[in-house]
Amino acid sequence: MKSPLQNAFxxxxxxxxxxxxxxxxxxxxxxxxxxxxxxxxxxxxxxxxVVFPLLFLFFYLKDGKALSEIKHNILDKSDPQITELNNQxxxxxxxxxxxxxxxxxxxxxxxKKKYLKGLHKD
Numbered sequence: 001m002k003s004p005l006q007n008a009f010x011x012x013x014x015x016x017x018x019x020x021x022x023x024x025x026x027x028x029x030x031x032x033x034x035x036x037x038x039x040x041x042x043x044x045x046x047x048x049x050v051v052f053p054l055l056f057l058f059f060y061l062k063d064g065k066a067l068s069e070i071k072h073n074i075l076d077k078s079d080p081q082i083t084e085l086n087n088q089x090x091x092x093x094x095x096x097x098x099x100x101x102x103x104x105x106x107x108x109x110x111x112k113k114k115y116l117k118g119l120h121k122d
Contacts (some may be wrong), residue, residue, distance in 0.1 A: 004059035012052045016043055087115045 002010070023029045023039060030038045091112060098108040 004056055004062075007059040008052055008056035011055050012047060015051055016047045019043065019047060091115050 020039060020043070023042075024035070029035065094103065094108055094111050097103045098105065103111075
């Protein structure tokens with residue numbers, strides 16, 4: 001399976017070739033040596049700087065796992081104090097769910113154990 005970067009690069013090349021062919025056929029575009037000095041900056045600005053990043057984002061976010069990976073990477077690199085506060089907040093939420101009868105005591109104990117392990121990882 002190709003990576004999002006490979007897909008974006010491949011489609012950028014295809015779009016670039018199609019654009020050059022279109023401009024070769026276009027009667028209003030320059031001809032001869034002027035065409036080269038016209039097409040290269042146009043390709044660099046329009047295709048490479050705009051289309052490639054957009055295609056990369058499209059292919060990266062198209063994969064359902066990409067957003068969860070981004071979230072996971074952000075949480076892994078975050079400050080341990082922030083993670084501890086998030087865990088404490090989640091425990092409060094689950095405790096209120098226990099009080100309301102949404103979850104059982106056994107479920108709460110299991111969740112609590114998981115979050116407490118997360119707090120005391122070294």
